[in-house]
Amino acid sequence: MLWTTYRGFLKDQMNDSLPIPRLDRMPVRINPCPIIEAIIEIRFVSTESWRTMPGLLFSHIRERYTVSRDLPLATFPEDFRHQNPALMYLPLVQFVRTNFLIQFGPRVVSLVTSPNQYPGWQEMKTEMAWLLEQIKISGFVSEAERLGVRYINFFTEDIFAHLHLRTFIGEKALESHEVSISTVFRHVPMTARLNVSNSVIVGGPDNPRSGSIFDVDVWIGALDFELFSNGLQRTDEAHDFEKRIFFGLLKPDFLAKLNPEYS
Protein backbone atom coordinates (compact mmCIF):
# COMPACT_ATOMS: atom_id res chain seq x y z
CA MET A 1 0.00 0.00 0.00
CA LEU A 2 1.34 3.42 -0.93
CA TRP A 3 2.35 5.66 1.91
CA THR A 4 -0.11 8.32 0.87
CA THR A 5 -2.85 5.78 0.49
CA TYR A 6 -2.14 4.25 3.89
CA ARG A 7 -2.23 7.63 5.59
CA GLY A 8 -5.52 8.43 3.90
CA PHE A 9 -6.84 5.00 4.84
CA LEU A 10 -6.11 5.60 8.51
CA LYS A 11 -7.69 9.04 8.38
CA ASP A 12 -10.74 7.56 6.69
CA GLN A 13 -11.10 4.79 9.26
CA MET A 14 -10.72 7.16 12.18
CA ASN A 15 -13.35 9.49 10.82
CA ASP A 16 -15.56 6.61 9.67
CA SER A 17 -16.66 9.09 7.07
CA LEU A 18 -18.75 6.79 4.91
CA PRO A 19 -22.30 7.03 6.22
CA ILE A 20 -23.55 4.00 4.34
CA PRO A 21 -24.49 0.67 5.92
CA ARG A 22 -22.17 -2.18 4.98
CA LEU A 23 -23.97 -5.37 3.96
CA ASP A 24 -22.59 -8.75 5.02
CA ARG A 25 -22.87 -9.93 1.44
CA MET A 26 -23.82 -8.26 -1.78
CA PRO A 27 -25.93 -9.67 -4.62
CA VAL A 28 -24.23 -10.56 -7.87
CA ARG A 29 -27.45 -9.96 -9.80
CA ILE A 30 -30.88 -8.42 -9.33
CA ASN A 31 -33.94 -8.86 -11.50
CA PRO A 32 -35.25 -6.82 -13.20
CA CYS A 33 -31.84 -5.24 -13.78
CA PRO A 34 -32.12 -1.47 -13.24
CA ILE A 35 -28.79 -0.67 -14.93
CA ILE A 36 -29.40 1.40 -18.04
CA GLU A 37 -25.75 2.25 -18.63
CA ALA A 38 -22.39 1.21 -17.17
CA ILE A 39 -19.18 3.00 -18.03
CA ILE A 40 -15.50 2.42 -17.39
CA GLU A 41 -13.70 5.66 -18.11
CA ILE A 42 -10.03 6.54 -18.48
CA ARG A 43 -8.97 10.17 -18.48
CA PHE A 44 -5.49 10.83 -19.75
CA VAL A 45 -3.08 13.30 -21.28
CA SER A 46 -1.40 12.72 -24.58
CA THR A 47 1.36 14.22 -26.64
CA GLU A 48 -0.48 13.20 -29.81
CA SER A 49 -2.69 15.71 -31.56
CA TRP A 50 -6.37 14.83 -31.64
CA ARG A 51 -6.28 14.57 -35.43
CA THR A 52 -4.17 11.43 -35.28
CA MET A 53 -5.67 9.78 -32.20
CA PRO A 54 -8.91 8.26 -33.61
CA GLY A 55 -6.89 6.60 -36.36
CA LEU A 56 -4.35 5.23 -33.90
CA LEU A 57 -7.05 3.58 -31.82
CA PHE A 58 -9.40 2.55 -34.60
CA SER A 59 -6.70 0.63 -36.43
CA HIS A 60 -6.47 -1.69 -33.40
CA ILE A 61 -10.16 -2.09 -32.58
CA ARG A 62 -11.80 -2.15 -36.00
CA GLU A 63 -12.18 -5.92 -36.04
CA ARG A 64 -14.60 -5.73 -33.10
CA TYR A 65 -15.87 -2.16 -33.44
CA THR A 66 -16.75 -1.90 -37.10
CA VAL A 67 -18.79 1.31 -36.96
CA SER A 68 -17.43 4.72 -36.06
CA ARG A 69 -19.41 7.94 -35.86
CA ASP A 70 -18.70 11.52 -34.89
CA LEU A 71 -20.57 12.92 -31.91
CA PRO A 72 -22.16 16.39 -32.12
CA LEU A 73 -19.30 18.07 -30.24
CA ALA A 74 -16.87 17.04 -32.99
CA THR A 75 -18.42 19.68 -35.25
CA PHE A 76 -17.30 22.49 -32.94
CA PRO A 77 -13.98 24.15 -33.83
CA GLU A 78 -10.98 22.94 -31.83
CA ASP A 79 -10.22 26.44 -30.53
CA PHE A 80 -13.75 26.70 -29.18
CA ARG A 81 -13.48 23.36 -27.41
CA HIS A 82 -10.14 24.34 -25.87
CA GLN A 83 -11.66 27.47 -24.38
CA ASN A 84 -14.40 25.56 -22.57
CA PRO A 85 -13.17 23.46 -19.62
CA ALA A 86 -16.63 21.89 -19.37
CA LEU A 87 -16.00 20.19 -22.71
CA MET A 88 -12.51 18.91 -21.92
CA TYR A 89 -13.42 15.35 -20.98
CA LEU A 90 -16.26 14.82 -23.40
CA PRO A 91 -15.93 12.35 -26.25
CA LEU A 92 -15.96 13.36 -29.89
CA VAL A 93 -16.11 9.95 -31.54
CA GLN A 94 -17.97 6.73 -30.86
CA PHE A 95 -17.04 3.21 -31.98
CA VAL A 96 -19.84 0.68 -31.89
CA ARG A 97 -20.29 -3.08 -31.60
CA THR A 98 -23.04 -5.27 -30.24
CA ASN A 99 -23.47 -4.66 -26.49
CA PHE A 100 -20.68 -2.08 -26.19
CA LEU A 101 -19.57 1.38 -27.34
CA ILE A 102 -16.18 2.98 -27.06
CA GLN A 103 -16.35 6.74 -26.61
CA PHE A 104 -13.19 8.64 -27.42
CA GLY A 105 -12.04 12.23 -27.02
CA PRO A 106 -8.75 14.14 -26.68
CA ARG A 107 -8.62 13.48 -22.92
CA VAL A 108 -10.95 10.51 -22.41
CA VAL A 109 -11.66 6.99 -23.58
CA SER A 110 -14.48 4.95 -22.14
CA LEU A 111 -16.14 1.61 -22.51
CA VAL A 112 -19.90 1.95 -22.35
CA THR A 113 -22.59 -0.70 -22.34
CA SER A 114 -25.38 -0.33 -24.87
CA PRO A 115 -28.47 1.19 -23.24
CA ASN A 116 -30.42 -1.35 -21.16
CA GLN A 117 -28.13 -4.20 -22.18
CA TYR A 118 -25.82 -4.59 -19.22
CA PRO A 119 -24.05 -7.89 -19.77
CA GLY A 120 -22.68 -8.33 -16.23
CA TRP A 121 -19.43 -7.23 -14.62
CA GLN A 122 -17.35 -10.21 -15.73
CA GLU A 123 -18.15 -9.66 -19.38
CA MET A 124 -17.56 -5.96 -19.06
CA LYS A 125 -14.24 -6.53 -17.37
CA THR A 126 -13.17 -8.98 -20.06
CA GLU A 127 -13.96 -6.38 -22.74
CA MET A 128 -12.09 -3.74 -20.76
CA ALA A 129 -9.03 -5.96 -20.46
CA TRP A 130 -9.01 -6.29 -24.25
CA LEU A 131 -9.54 -2.55 -24.74
CA LEU A 132 -6.73 -1.70 -22.32
CA GLU A 133 -4.41 -3.87 -24.38
CA GLN A 134 -5.39 -2.05 -27.57
CA ILE A 135 -4.94 1.35 -25.92
CA LYS A 136 -1.49 0.31 -24.76
CA ILE A 137 -0.52 -0.81 -28.27
CA SER A 138 -1.95 2.38 -29.79
CA GLY A 139 0.45 4.37 -27.62
CA PHE A 140 -1.47 7.62 -27.34
CA VAL A 141 -1.69 7.69 -23.53
CA SER A 142 1.27 9.63 -22.13
CA GLU A 143 -0.08 9.61 -18.61
CA ALA A 144 -3.31 8.42 -17.06
CA GLU A 145 -5.21 10.97 -15.00
CA ARG A 146 -8.27 9.24 -13.62
CA LEU A 147 -9.85 5.80 -13.74
CA GLY A 148 -13.58 5.66 -13.17
CA VAL A 149 -16.46 3.23 -13.00
CA ARG A 150 -19.98 4.60 -13.31
CA TYR A 151 -23.35 2.88 -13.05
CA ILE A 152 -26.63 4.54 -13.92
CA ASN A 153 -29.70 2.76 -12.59
CA PHE A 154 -33.29 3.59 -13.48
CA PHE A 155 -36.47 2.91 -11.50
CA THR A 156 -40.00 3.78 -12.56
CA GLU A 157 -41.08 4.60 -9.00
CA ASP A 158 -39.93 7.37 -6.66
CA ILE A 159 -36.66 5.83 -5.49
CA PHE A 160 -36.39 7.99 -2.36
CA ALA A 161 -39.16 5.94 -0.75
CA HIS A 162 -36.87 2.90 -0.97
CA LEU A 163 -33.58 4.42 0.14
CA HIS A 164 -31.83 5.14 3.41
CA LEU A 165 -31.50 8.64 2.02
CA ARG A 166 -33.99 11.43 2.50
CA THR A 167 -34.11 15.20 2.50
CA PHE A 168 -35.78 17.24 5.18
CA ILE A 169 -36.95 20.79 5.67
CA GLY A 170 -36.79 21.13 9.39
CA GLU A 171 -38.40 17.96 10.73
CA LYS A 172 -40.51 17.41 7.63
CA ALA A 173 -39.32 15.03 4.95
CA LEU A 174 -39.54 16.18 1.35
CA GLU A 175 -41.90 13.66 -0.16
CA SER A 176 -43.84 13.68 -3.40
CA HIS A 177 -41.74 16.58 -4.66
CA GLU A 178 -39.27 16.67 -7.50
CA VAL A 179 -35.95 16.08 -5.75
CA SER A 180 -32.39 15.73 -6.98
CA ILE A 181 -29.46 15.06 -4.64
CA SER A 182 -25.75 15.12 -5.47
CA THR A 183 -23.09 14.30 -2.95
CA VAL A 184 -19.47 13.12 -2.88
CA PHE A 185 -18.02 10.37 -0.70
CA ARG A 186 -14.33 9.77 -0.15
CA HIS A 187 -13.01 6.34 0.65
CA VAL A 188 -9.28 6.53 0.01
CA PRO A 189 -8.05 6.02 -2.65
CA MET A 190 -11.50 6.31 -4.19
CA THR A 191 -13.93 9.16 -4.59
CA ALA A 192 -17.58 8.65 -5.46
CA ARG A 193 -20.18 11.06 -6.72
CA LEU A 194 -23.75 10.00 -6.10
CA ASN A 195 -26.64 11.56 -8.00
CA VAL A 196 -30.15 10.52 -7.09
CA SER A 197 -33.20 12.09 -8.66
CA ASN A 198 -36.86 11.14 -8.76
CA SER A 199 -37.64 13.27 -11.81
CA VAL A 200 -35.79 12.18 -14.91
CA ILE A 201 -36.61 11.10 -18.41
CA VAL A 202 -34.65 8.24 -19.96
CA GLY A 203 -34.64 6.89 -23.46
CA GLY A 204 -34.87 8.63 -26.79
CA PRO A 205 -37.86 10.30 -28.43
CA ASP A 206 -39.28 6.90 -29.38
CA ASN A 207 -39.51 5.39 -25.91
CA PRO A 208 -39.21 8.04 -23.21
CA ARG A 209 -39.88 6.88 -19.65
CA SER A 210 -40.06 9.02 -16.56
CA GLY A 211 -38.87 7.88 -13.16
CA SER A 212 -35.83 7.95 -10.88
CA ILE A 213 -32.12 7.51 -11.43
CA PHE A 214 -29.49 6.26 -9.03
CA ASP A 215 -26.21 7.31 -10.62
CA VAL A 216 -22.88 6.44 -8.95
CA ASP A 217 -19.53 7.46 -10.41
CA VAL A 218 -16.46 6.11 -8.58
CA TRP A 219 -12.95 7.13 -9.53
CA ILE A 220 -9.29 6.83 -8.56
CA GLY A 221 -6.75 9.64 -8.98
CA ALA A 222 -3.51 9.72 -10.94
CA LEU A 223 -1.14 8.62 -8.18
CA ASP A 224 -3.21 5.65 -7.08
CA PHE A 225 -3.18 3.47 -10.18
CA GLU A 226 -0.87 2.41 -12.99
CA LEU A 227 -3.12 2.05 -15.99
CA PHE A 228 -1.38 -0.80 -17.78
CA SER A 229 -0.29 -2.78 -14.72
CA ASN A 230 -3.03 -2.58 -12.08
CA GLY A 231 -5.70 -0.61 -13.95
CA LEU A 232 -8.03 -3.58 -14.31
CA GLN A 233 -7.67 -4.54 -10.66
CA ARG A 234 -8.49 -0.96 -9.71
CA THR A 235 -11.68 -1.05 -11.77
CA ASP A 236 -12.64 -4.13 -9.75
CA GLU A 237 -12.18 -2.19 -6.52
CA ALA A 238 -14.12 0.78 -7.86
CA HIS A 239 -16.90 -1.58 -8.95
CA ASP A 240 -17.03 -3.11 -5.45
CA PHE A 241 -17.25 0.34 -3.91
CA GLU A 242 -20.04 1.30 -6.31
CA LYS A 243 -21.95 -1.82 -5.28
CA ARG A 244 -21.42 -1.02 -1.61
CA ILE A 245 -22.98 2.40 -2.10
CA PHE A 246 -25.88 1.09 -4.21
CA PHE A 247 -26.86 -1.90 -2.10
CA GLY A 248 -26.02 -0.15 1.17
CA LEU A 249 -28.53 2.59 0.45
CA LEU A 250 -31.38 0.32 -0.64
CA LYS A 251 -33.87 -0.58 2.07
CA PRO A 252 -33.93 -4.34 2.69
CA ASP A 253 -37.59 -4.78 1.73
CA PHE A 254 -37.02 -3.06 -1.59
CA LEU A 255 -33.92 -5.12 -2.26
CA ALA A 256 -35.93 -8.27 -1.57
CA LYS A 257 -38.40 -7.26 -4.29
CA LEU A 258 -35.54 -7.09 -6.78
CA ASN A 259 -34.96 -10.85 -6.49
CA PRO A 260 -31.31 -10.68 -5.46
CA GLU A 261 -29.03 -13.57 -6.37
CA TYR A 262 -25.95 -14.28 -4.30
CA SER A 263 -22.89 -16.20 -5.38
Add this chain to the structure above:
Amino acid sequence: MTTTIPVARQGVYRFSDDLSEDTIPFTVSAPNPGEIDRENLVLRKLGVRCWGRLYHFRNYYQHGWGDGHGRTLSPRALEIFYRFIEEAAFPQGINPSLFLTDEGHLELCWDSQFGGAVQVEFTPSGAEYFIERLGSEDTVPFTEISVLAKRVLA
Protein backbone atom coordinates in the same frame (compact mmCIF):
# COMPACT_ATOMS: atom_id res chain seq x y z
CA MET B 1 -25.57 37.77 -16.80
CA THR B 2 -25.79 34.18 -17.87
CA THR B 3 -24.42 31.92 -20.51
CA THR B 4 -25.49 28.57 -21.83
CA ILE B 5 -23.08 25.72 -22.43
CA PRO B 6 -24.04 23.86 -25.59
CA VAL B 7 -25.26 20.32 -25.20
CA ALA B 8 -22.23 18.20 -26.04
CA ARG B 9 -23.89 14.81 -26.23
CA GLN B 10 -27.16 13.27 -25.37
CA GLY B 11 -26.83 11.60 -21.99
CA VAL B 12 -28.69 8.46 -21.09
CA TYR B 13 -31.05 10.49 -18.92
CA ARG B 14 -32.12 14.08 -18.46
CA PHE B 15 -33.78 15.83 -15.57
CA SER B 16 -37.37 16.95 -15.75
CA ASP B 17 -37.78 20.51 -17.01
CA ASP B 18 -38.51 21.88 -13.57
CA LEU B 19 -35.36 20.34 -12.09
CA SER B 20 -32.97 21.08 -14.90
CA GLU B 21 -30.93 24.24 -14.92
CA ASP B 22 -30.12 25.43 -18.40
CA THR B 23 -28.18 28.55 -17.57
CA ILE B 24 -24.94 28.84 -15.67
CA PRO B 25 -24.22 32.20 -14.04
CA PHE B 26 -20.74 33.58 -14.61
CA THR B 27 -20.47 34.44 -10.94
CA VAL B 28 -20.65 30.80 -9.85
CA SER B 29 -17.85 28.36 -10.51
CA ALA B 30 -18.34 24.85 -9.17
CA PRO B 31 -15.09 22.93 -8.64
CA ASN B 32 -14.79 19.40 -9.93
CA PRO B 33 -16.59 16.96 -7.63
CA GLY B 34 -14.49 16.07 -4.63
CA GLU B 35 -12.00 18.89 -5.19
CA ILE B 36 -13.38 21.71 -3.08
CA ASP B 37 -10.86 20.94 -0.31
CA ARG B 38 -7.97 21.24 -2.74
CA GLU B 39 -9.26 24.47 -4.19
CA ASN B 40 -9.48 25.88 -0.68
CA LEU B 41 -6.00 24.59 0.12
CA VAL B 42 -4.42 26.44 -2.79
CA LEU B 43 -6.39 29.59 -2.06
CA ARG B 44 -5.43 29.52 1.61
CA LYS B 45 -1.74 28.71 1.25
CA LEU B 46 -0.76 30.28 -2.06
CA GLY B 47 -3.31 33.02 -2.55
CA VAL B 48 -5.71 33.95 -5.27
CA ARG B 49 -3.01 34.69 -7.87
CA CYS B 50 -1.55 31.19 -7.77
CA TRP B 51 -5.04 29.69 -7.62
CA GLY B 52 -5.97 31.58 -10.77
CA ARG B 53 -2.80 30.53 -12.57
CA LEU B 54 -3.34 26.90 -11.61
CA TYR B 55 -6.93 27.09 -12.84
CA HIS B 56 -5.69 28.28 -16.21
CA PHE B 57 -2.91 25.68 -16.40
CA ARG B 58 -5.42 22.93 -15.70
CA ASN B 59 -8.16 24.10 -18.00
CA TYR B 60 -6.72 26.11 -20.86
CA TYR B 61 -3.15 24.92 -21.52
CA GLN B 62 -3.62 22.12 -24.00
CA HIS B 63 -0.87 20.15 -25.70
CA GLY B 64 1.10 22.51 -27.95
CA TRP B 65 0.70 25.64 -25.83
CA GLY B 66 3.39 28.34 -26.05
CA ASP B 67 5.66 27.82 -29.02
CA GLY B 68 3.81 24.66 -30.02
CA HIS B 69 5.76 22.20 -27.88
CA GLY B 70 4.30 22.81 -24.43
CA ARG B 71 2.81 19.72 -22.83
CA THR B 72 -0.48 19.42 -20.99
CA LEU B 73 -0.17 19.62 -17.21
CA SER B 74 0.85 16.23 -15.86
CA PRO B 75 -1.94 14.79 -13.65
CA ARG B 76 0.61 13.03 -11.43
CA ALA B 77 2.69 16.20 -11.04
CA LEU B 78 -0.50 18.04 -10.05
CA GLU B 79 -1.34 15.40 -7.42
CA ILE B 80 2.16 15.65 -5.97
CA PHE B 81 1.92 19.44 -5.95
CA TYR B 82 -1.29 19.23 -3.92
CA ARG B 83 0.32 16.90 -1.41
CA PHE B 84 3.28 19.25 -1.06
CA ILE B 85 1.02 22.23 -0.49
CA GLU B 86 -0.92 20.31 2.13
CA GLU B 87 2.27 19.87 4.16
CA ALA B 88 3.89 23.22 3.42
CA ALA B 89 3.69 26.06 5.95
CA PHE B 90 4.77 29.24 4.19
CA PRO B 91 5.88 32.01 6.54
CA GLN B 92 3.85 35.18 6.45
CA GLY B 93 5.01 37.54 3.72
CA ILE B 94 6.25 34.78 1.43
CA ASN B 95 4.41 34.90 -1.88
CA PRO B 96 5.25 31.93 -4.09
CA SER B 97 4.88 32.09 -7.85
CA LEU B 98 3.60 29.20 -9.90
CA PHE B 99 4.67 28.19 -13.41
CA LEU B 100 3.89 25.47 -15.91
CA THR B 101 7.02 24.11 -17.57
CA ASP B 102 7.26 23.02 -21.20
CA GLU B 103 7.29 19.40 -19.96
CA GLY B 104 3.91 19.85 -18.26
CA HIS B 105 5.40 20.04 -14.76
CA LEU B 106 4.50 22.59 -12.11
CA GLU B 107 7.20 24.83 -10.66
CA LEU B 108 6.81 26.76 -7.44
CA CYS B 109 9.30 29.55 -6.66
CA TRP B 110 9.69 31.98 -3.80
CA ASP B 111 12.26 34.15 -2.05
CA SER B 112 13.26 32.53 1.20
CA GLN B 113 12.96 34.54 4.41
CA PHE B 114 16.65 33.62 4.96
CA GLY B 115 17.67 35.01 1.58
CA GLY B 116 17.99 33.53 -1.88
CA ALA B 117 15.46 31.81 -4.09
CA VAL B 118 13.87 28.41 -3.61
CA GLN B 119 12.49 26.43 -6.54
CA VAL B 120 10.54 23.18 -6.44
CA GLU B 121 9.54 21.46 -9.68
CA PHE B 122 6.84 18.81 -9.41
CA THR B 123 7.23 15.96 -11.86
CA PRO B 124 5.19 12.77 -12.46
CA SER B 125 7.47 10.82 -10.13
CA GLY B 126 8.30 13.34 -7.39
CA ALA B 127 9.98 16.71 -7.13
CA GLU B 128 13.26 18.42 -7.90
CA TYR B 129 14.35 21.30 -5.72
CA PHE B 130 16.99 24.03 -5.57
CA ILE B 131 17.84 26.12 -2.52
CA GLU B 132 20.03 29.01 -3.64
CA ARG B 133 21.25 29.98 -0.18
CA LEU B 134 22.64 26.49 0.46
CA GLY B 135 23.56 25.79 -3.15
CA SER B 136 21.76 22.49 -2.79
CA GLU B 137 19.64 20.69 -5.32
CA ASP B 138 18.23 17.20 -5.37
CA THR B 139 15.37 14.98 -6.48
CA VAL B 140 12.91 13.26 -4.16
CA PRO B 141 10.29 10.61 -4.89
CA PHE B 142 6.67 11.50 -4.22
CA THR B 143 6.62 9.32 -1.12
CA GLU B 144 8.99 11.84 0.50
CA ILE B 145 7.13 14.96 -0.46
CA SER B 146 6.16 15.64 3.14
CA VAL B 147 9.83 15.67 4.18
CA LEU B 148 10.65 17.96 1.27
CA ALA B 149 7.97 20.44 2.31
CA LYS B 150 9.66 20.83 5.68
CA ARG B 151 13.20 20.88 4.24
CA VAL B 152 12.71 23.68 1.71
CA LEU B 153 10.83 25.86 4.18
CA ALA B 154 13.21 25.39 7.10
